[in-house]
Amino acid sequence: MDTLADSSVYADAAINQGLSKEQKISFLRDLCRIRRFEQTSLKYYNLGKMGGFLHLYSGQEAVAVGTISLLGENDHVITAYRDHGHALCRGMKMDECMAEMFGKATGCSKGKGGSMHFFAPDKRFWGGHGIVGGQTPLGAGIAYALKYKGLKACCLCYLGDGAINQGPFHESLNLAALFKLPVIYVIENNGYSMGTSLKRSSAYRGSLAQRAEAYDMAWDVFQGEDVYEVRARTQPAVERARERSEPTILEIRTYRYYGHSVADANAKKYRSPEEIERYKTQHDPIQIWRRHLEAEGLITEADYEEIDRQAREEANHAAEFAEQSPFPSDSEIQKDVYYEVDHQTEAARHGTYFFNT
């Protein structure tokens, strides 16, 4: 298939040349872990174990794995509500993420955020944001702080193709270009803003990323199914941010196998079964990466099966952990609202903070 042929160029890119066998296998592990984590979460969602929405990332995994693999110790990540892949790539544990979705006290946000709102500031992962496009000014702000502190670093701020028509995103682009902020806006273009196709939602010429030209900003557009390609095409943006403190828009074309969320009643109506099947068989990021590693002689089919089995086992264990964890107590409701109250500081000594009836 042509994808593999094209990607040989990317496999040879400098940023990929230096990858060790262990690093390449760790990418496969991450791809499988995201997929298995989500398949397990879907199973328990359908069993009624989770509340709210479940926005699955399946099909898009190479975007998170490829882009985040380029980051160093001062770089930061923020994304929208389809956040499981980015969270796991950032080093969050399946246990805490699954428990969060089960609404348990052991969840990464103590059961206060849910699927759309994972956070791990210690891993420089700033969410997990539910309002479409609402995280894009925050991404500019994270980059602003990095620049203010004089760090050579960048912030990767992800959004979907449905977010590009939100006003605050355009305001963020203007601010990023005007103030020369080291932010990279990664549009994960899966073709649909919920049930509305790109053609029906967005006016554009050529590509969505091309809108960057209006802000005199660098941009690129490429396919997101091959980790080599994602890394090779993202690296210049990372360097641009770190070395020159300039922003970039990347549009990464990808596909989601499931609906907008599991609650998307029309998930099989606005896309043909053939379209979904074509992506699964021809463009699956896990299979593409697996074939690379097999072709390079780094793994055997048995190795792949073992890596996948471990991912499945880890996800199953996370579900068990989540099941067995306690729900938060009601006494948690008025905690984590105000820093000063939580820490019982001098600043919180006066006045009433909560107005209970």
Added chain:
Amino acid sequence: MALLTYREALRAGLDEELARDENVVILGEEVAQYNGAYKVTEGLWKKWGDKRLVDTPISEAGFIGMGIGASMLGLRPVMELMFWSFAYVAFDQIINNAGCIRYMSGGLINVPIVIRGPANGGTSVGATHSHTPENLLANMPGLKVVVPATAADAKGLIKTSIRDNDPVMFMENTLLYGEKWEVPDEEDYLIPLGQADVKREGKDVSLIAHGRPVLTCLKAAELLAAEYDIDAEVVDLRSIRPLDEEAVLATVRKTHRAVLVEENRPFCGIDAQVASLIQEKAFDDLDAPVGRVSTIDAPAFYSPPVERRQLPESQRVIAKVLQIC
């Protein structure tokens, strides 16, 4: 004590905090080279330079959100809104990001930002520029809301707000910027959030207010004393959330009558909450129903004399007091 305008007192507070903490950065429309649309930041850009005083484009959702993001990493942005009325285009950022991120992260993140600017009517700028959103913002747990009425309070509260580790919505008043008050000279003049202030002692009725209506109440109190021999106590809430409930209850227990005065409109105004508090916790202390004087319930009127009457005037306060005294 120095005699300072409200504007000068605010500026002194900002200047002191810029000097104290290098993470303090002031951003907003026209705050730097233009010296501030209302001259609050006059001279600060010249003194502190481009890094600490940053002019932003007219882009409230963008720059308020940017400030919130920067604060998550430990900066202490002080964001100026030319008018609080303009916050409405940044509402998602303020409510969902400044207000909810700490909670949704299970307490892993805090947002030490101050958003400040004028929120008042009375300047004939029409409904879009005359909003007083302290009630809307105080409705959101996670946000703090402060409304200083005097120069001294403005200075003491802005300094405390900048040091606070939670998001503080700081509401000023264009009609007060040029008014002068005594401001304490002490080096680090701080007023805690959540502490009301008795601006005038009295024994017959409590006038409870925040922002410029505190001054309206002080004027009404003088007239009540002179013409009706009624000795009114004036309590300035200063901070809406946290709210000094004890101060409210203490004054009601002292005078047994209360009139609540605010520039908010009555429906879901701050004083709806204060009235509820009084009836719940000081019912037996009351000798009369709690009275309220608010802005007359409509969008802000443009025509100057009509707008003046739409806002809570001292004559309306006096009339309400006379109904219950």
